[in-house]
Amino acid sequence: MKKWKFSFLLLLLFTLLVGCSSQTQNTGGNGTNNSETITFGVTPWTSTVPPTKVAKLLLEDMGYTVEEKNADAGGVYTGLSRGDLDVFMDSWLPDMHANYMNRYKSQIEDVAVSYTEGELGWVIPSNVEGIDSIEDLKGKEDLFGGKVYGIEEGAGMTITSKEMIEEYGLDLEYVASSEGGMLAQASKLMKSGDPVLFLGWRPHPMFVDYDLKVLEDPKGFFKTSEVHVVANNSLKEEAPEVHEFLSNWSMPVEDIEEMIVKIDNGADEEEVAQEWIDNNQDLVNAMLGK
Known part of the structure; x- marks a missing residue:
């Protein structure tokens, strides 16, 4: 009988230890499963x-x-x-x-x-004079190579930008790319001193790395x-x-x-x-x- 009781106690202790171990493994740092x-x-x-x-x-x-x-x-x-x-x-x-x-x-x-x-919209280098609004781009598209550089297809800014080109009557091609691809192209042009038109938004280090201005959007496509x-x-x-x-x-x-x-x-x-x-x-x- 004593041996049976001892064996039972050992089995009970083993069961409790296994249960506690399982609970510990399934519990997060705050004690919740x-x-x-x-x-x-x-x-x-x-x-x-x-x-x-x-x-x-x-x-x-x-x-x-x-x-x-x-x-x-x-x-x-x-x-x-x-x-x-x-x-x-x-x-x-x-x-x-x-x-x-x-x-x-x-x-x-x-x-x-x-x-x-x-903040988000179309941006250009601040040293480009005479263009402060998207409406100012009309007739000056060639200054930017007839292109606005943007991010991937399907992004909200891409969809909106294509609508803006039509609504403002601009002779611009939207060049879709990744964020990195867009910035690489914009950086290349700015380093060579060429005007460039591309998408910008904050927070983003582009506003730390370059002197940029966000063009005014009188038709209200882009808002804060x-x-x-x-x-x-x-x-x-x-x-x-x-x-x-x-x-x-x-x-x-x-x-x-x-x-x-x-x-x-x-x-x-x-x-x-x-x-x-x-x-x-x-x-x-x-x-x-x-």
């Missing part, structure tokens, strides 16, 4: 990287697995609507991405405003945007803690611009994000609801 994977959509824009990396590191610290999937804007919004993606940190509203939000309004939720100073965090509609139910964290999200545009410059200068993206977290604990705690 966070076995779910959160997937971020990442567009090929420098402005997307800093907030995505900061959110990723904070969620990983909460115990979640985080994945990133690269796609153009159209692919990101389609992925959100299908549930293939959970979160996008760089939604430009109310205008630039309004077409996507309207198309998928029943599948995508506007969760939070990241910052409100999202707010940059929002959006998510698929199932996130609130499937990962309420993540949804609550993102609903408190906020990052100053100046900080994002500084982070972009550091990354462009060769710093590791996640090291830059961790540095921001370490230096902004009050803001981080507010987002975490502490």
Whole structure:
């Protein structure tokens, strides 16, 4: 009988240890079961990287697995609507991405405003005189080689720019490329002293690296945007803690611009994000609801 009791106690102790080990493996750093994977959509824009990396590191610290999937804007919004993606940190509203939000309004939720100073439009070097408005381009298209250099097909700024060419009656060809390709071409022309017309937006280090001016847009195609965090509609139910964290999200545009410059200068993206977290604990705690 004593041997039976001893064996039973050993079995009970083993069962408890296995149970505790399993619970520990499935528990995040905050003591919550966070076995779910959160997937971020990442567009090929420098402005997307800093907030995505900061959110990723904070969620990983909460115990979640985080994945990133690269796609153009159209692919990101389609992925959100299908549930293939959970979160996008760089939604430009109310205008630039309004077409996507309207198309998928029943599948995508506007969760939070990241910052409100999202300036964007057509830009030229500041030393080009006599052109301060898009209307001033009429009849002077040859000065820019008859081209406006832009980003990828499907991006909101691309769609809007093509509409602008028609509406303003401009003899311009829209040259679609990646952000990097557009900037490489613009940089090449500016270094040779040639005027160039291309897309610009803030936050972006182009305004640090070059002396640029944003052309006035009398017809109102481009307006100062707010940059929002959006998510698929199932996130609130499937990962309420993540949804609550993102609903408190906020990052100053100046900080994002500084982070972009550091990354462009060769710093590791996640090291830059961790540095921001370490230096902004009050803001981080507010987002975490502490």
